[in-house]
Amino acid sequence: MKKYFDIEKIRENITSITDPTGVRAFLIEGKSRAALVDTCCGIGNIKELMQTLTTLPLTVICTHGHVDHAGGAYGFEDIYLNEKDFEVVKGHTTIEKRMGFGRDCGFDCTEDDMIPQKTDVYKPLKDGDVFDLGGITLECIEMTGHTPGMTSILIREIKTLILSDACNPFTYMFLPESSSLETLKASLNRLLSGKYDFDTVWISHGDYLVPKTVIDDVIECCDEILNGTDDKVPFESMGRLAYVAHRQGENGRLDGKCGNVVYPRDIKRNAG
Numbered sequence: 715m716k717k718y719f720d721i722e723k724i725r726e727n728i729t730s731i732t733d734p735t736g737v738r739a740f741l742i743e744g745k746s747r748a749a750l751v752d753t754c755c756g757i758g759n760i761k762e763l764m765q766t767l768t769t770l771p772l773t774v775i776c777t778h779g780h781v782d783h784a785g786g787a788y789g790f791e792d793i794y795l796n797e798k799d800f801e802v803v804k805g806h807t808t809i810e811k812r813m814g815f816g817r818d819c820g821f822d823c824t825e826d827d828m829i830p831q832k833t834d835v836y837k838p839l840k841d842g843d844v845f846d847l848g849g850i851t852l853e854c855i856e857m858t859g860h861t862p863g864m865t866s867i868l869i870r871e872i873k874t875l876i877l878s879d880a881c882n883p884f885t886y887m888f889l890p891e892s893s894s895l896e897t898l899k900a901s902l903n904r905l906l907s908g909k910y911d912f913d914t915v916w917i918s919h920g921d922y923l924v925p926k927t928v929i930d931d932v933i934e935c936c937d938e939i940l941n942g943t944d945d946k947v948p949f950e951s952m953g954r955l956a957y958v959a960h961r962q963g964e965n966g967r968l969d970g971k972c973g974n975v976v977y978p979r980d981i982k983r984n985a986g
C-alpha cells in the first residue's frame with residue numbers, strides 16, 4: 715500500500731499528519747472525544763488513517779474551504795466549516811483541482827490516489843464555537859482575510875493557536891476569495907486584543923511552529939502595502955500576478971522578521 719501520510723506525535727495528545735503536498739492536519743485527543751483540525755488534500759484516505767490513530771468519537775473542523783484543508787473531507791460525518799466558505803469549498807475540492815494541486819506541489823498523483831469529493835453538507839462553524847474534548851477545549855475564532863470563512867483554532871489549555879493559513883510567513887491574500895487587507899488587519903488586531911490567551915502559534919505549511927510575532931509582522935505588512943512602502947516583489951502563481959510585501963531569501967524575510975503577505979497587483983493603496 716502506498717504511503718501518503720507522515721505522522722508525528724508533537725505533544726502527548728496531539729498528532730501532526732502531513733500529506734504528500736506538505737500540508738498539515740492536527741489530531742487532538744481529549745479524554746472523551748477527539749478533533750481533527752483540517753483534512754489535507756484528499757490524496758490518500760485520511761478517514762481510514764484516523765481509524766488507526768484514535769478510537770475516540772471524532773469531530774472534524776476545517777479551518778477553511780481550500781483544497782489542501784478540506785480536500786480530504788469525504789466520508790466524515792461530524793464535520794464543520796464556516797458557512798462563508800461553502801462556495802469556496804465546492805470549487806476547491808473537485809478531484810481535478812486536487813490532482814492539479816498535488817502535481818503543482820511535486821507529487822505525481824493519478825486518479826487512483828484521490829478519494830471522492832465530499833458533496834453532502836458541512837455543519838456550519840461559527841465564531842466563538844467551543845468543542846469540549848474532555849480536558850481539552852477548542853475555541854473557534856473567525857479570521858476573515860485569506861478566505862471569507864477562515865477560522866483559527868485556540869487550544870485553550872495549552873495556550874496554543876492554530877492559525878492555519880490566516881497569517882503565516884507567506885500569507886496568500888491575492889486569491890479571488892481573499893478579503894481586503896483592511897479586513898485581514900481587523901481580524902489580526904482582534905486576535906491581539908487580549909480576548910484570547912495564547913503564547914504559541916502553529917501554521918499549516920512548512921515548520922508548524924512559528925514565532926507569535928508573525929501576527930505583528932503581518933499587521934505591519936498590511937500597513938506598508940496600503941501606504942505603498944513595501945518592497946513590491948513581483949510574484950506569479952496559479953496564473954495570477956501578485957506582489958510579495960517583503961524580499962525573501964531561502965530562509966524567509968531578508969530582514970529577519972517572520973510574517974509576509976502576497977497581495978494582488980491592482981490593490982487600491984491609500985492616497986497621499
Ligand SMILES: [Zn+2]
Nearest residue numbers: 778780860879
Ligand atoms: Zn488556504
